[in-house]
Amino acid sequence: MSDPDFSWHGANASLTMPVDQTAGPWLQPSIVLCLLAILLLASSLIANILITISILCFPKLRTNFNFYLLNIAVSDIIFSVSSLGNFCPLTYYGYYPFSSGACTAWLYSEFMFSAMTEWTMAMVALDRLVCISWPMFYRKYQSSKYSVIIIAMVWIWLHLLILPSILLDRATLPDDAASERCSIDYHAHPGWLITCVILVFWLPETVTITAYIRIALKMRSRKKFVDTPSSNSLDSDFRQGKNEEQPLRLEGIAKSQTNYAVDTLSTSMRQRRPNKDRKAFRLLSALVLSVIVFCLPADIYYFVAALDSKWATHVFYQLATFSTFIHCFLNPLLYHAYSEDMRNAVKSLFHRSS
Template sequence: METLNSSHAANTSGDNASLFSQSPYTTVEIVLIILVAGSLSLITVVGNILVMLSIKVNRNLQTVNNYFLFSLACADLIIGICSMNLYTVYIVIGYWPLGAIVCDLWLAVDYVVSNASVMNLLIISFDRYFCVTKPLSYPARRSTKMAGLMIAAAWVLSFILWAPAILFWQFIVGGRSVPPDECYIQFFSNAAVTFGTAIAAFYLPVAIMIHLYWRISKASRSRVRRDSRKTSGTSLGEGPCHSQEDGCETQNTCIPSRDAQEEAGHEKETEQQNGGGPCMEESLDQVDSTADGIHASTSKDIAVPTTSQKGSDGVKKTNRTQPPSPENSTADRQSLATRTLLKVTKQSAVAKWKKKGISSREKKVTRTIMAILVAFVATWTPYNVMVLINTFCSACIPNSLWTIGYWLCYINSTINPACYALCNATFKNTFKHLLLCQYKNIRTAR
């Protein structure tokens, strides 16, 4: 977010006895502004607290994707509590009444949090890009620890970039040039500096995010075409496999076994480790061929066990047990083939169901993130366009447009929780359970 332009401050001449004596608004307008701004602040705070609580209490929302959204919600919550209310005081009163120290602290918090929001959006974009373009190698390195380090890096870098410059610039240059009744960043008094920060803080990140999502869309279309040509399923005798449809939601490994009990145990272990079962995607032709193979193997000669006994005359006598009747042997082979066919068919159906669920989760994640990015671009673009215009024509932007543009940047923090709820049914249902105090099944709500 860019500078609080000095045009926000009203003319300070006159009597300061009344708090609103210098306000550019009428009493009715002041009441209306306070009501609207207060409502937006309340909605922002409640919405982002709901997001954070939902991720905390619902195990189905505790994924790497949502940890990034948790960080974004923290930034939006700070904006709703601090930035919105202080800015409302500033524009309603018509001057800055809280002194230079509070002004600098507010600006430092505002810029650090806003930059952290942009950094979190960049992290989310890169994460989604690698999930789609490197579905085999990237998930192995994608962990909760890695997500925590990336989130911490985003906040620390934002703090280093903005806080020292805002708080100590007046000491670096040898004095404070910002009037006591105004509040803006001192080194933003130069229009060229404002232009440069707008490029670095908004236009460059947006360009990167748009490029990444163009690549994601291109890779997704290519994958759909490739999957349409690919034969369904894999051989029962293959080694480990990963489904590209899984993306980063789960890492499914399928190592089919020859023994049903070992296979069930391995499936359980894989589910515990990766959050999903093995991906058995055999086609019906393979099922038939497997059953035929088992049928053929059982149709071979069956070794007939023998027993040896020593008779009373000391001569060994060999008693050959009676071989099973052909009818029983055929029935056993058919029963074994039928059980194997049903078992493999069931595994195939379960695999398809799981794959469908994984694909659905991936679509929900992509929809949510796309909605967040669209909301970000739509709400931040007007202000940053005005910043560019102001560089070449400082008198072209009226004060009312500056105020509306700056408030739109804040409203982005109000919109984000709505994006989660509208695009992700799990978030929506968890929000509903929290608001209605229905805590019984909230930990596993979907």
């Protein structure tokens, strides 16, 4: 199909960028889009590398929550590198200049690591929901090893969904078409692709939003209750006047002082825990909002293309792709903005290098 701006044959097949004869060489649409993509992806690459190094180098950051963020950062790094080497040449030349094998690798990267980010966000939301809803269970059974196992299971799950779809599509594509285009043929296996898109992209979005709403409701209900420190036995005796009626015993005083110290420590821990949960909730809120705003266009694009490829215009594709680039760039900024420990770790990296 064609539109006033682009000649778009099939779904993501080949494109012809318009050339403005009155504009200078640096103002051509293809060059402008390439420069924007390079700026976003290079910034995303550097920022996510800093986050990855910080989590790996500082033991304080190796928490369950941060292991999920590490997985997102690694996925964004690989996605950025792959897009720099493939999306920019495609946009500049107007066709895919590399081999069919390189195209297959890019399609794998584009689907796999976009989906990995969304599925990891779902795991983050579920992790926070368990922490808020069943704190004793969470502290007893959750560990870094548990988080790594969950992440590994997500990797296996996504490979089982994505790899067959891509390999099946590339295997049934004629050789001449495989060398000229770099996209999924949505006409060939629509039922399989629709199912895959729902499971890969829409299911984690639904899980993330549902878990976040549950967390928000529980956090709101917590504000209605104010934890008051329980009184120790010595304070209780003074309030009831028992100290005037009973003889003073040294062992009773020692026991009361011990109870007071334990109670004070318990109160301090109870006060720190909600504060820590609130900070994690603020970061989670920012991450969920980022996923909804910047990943939803790509999710809609893939679903619409699977339903009817004529709707998958190039303008739609560019919007969805650049939204994903912005999301990759925004994630590490949110980690840095909402996590004091992350900020201190990044600062320490620069202090070490200086």
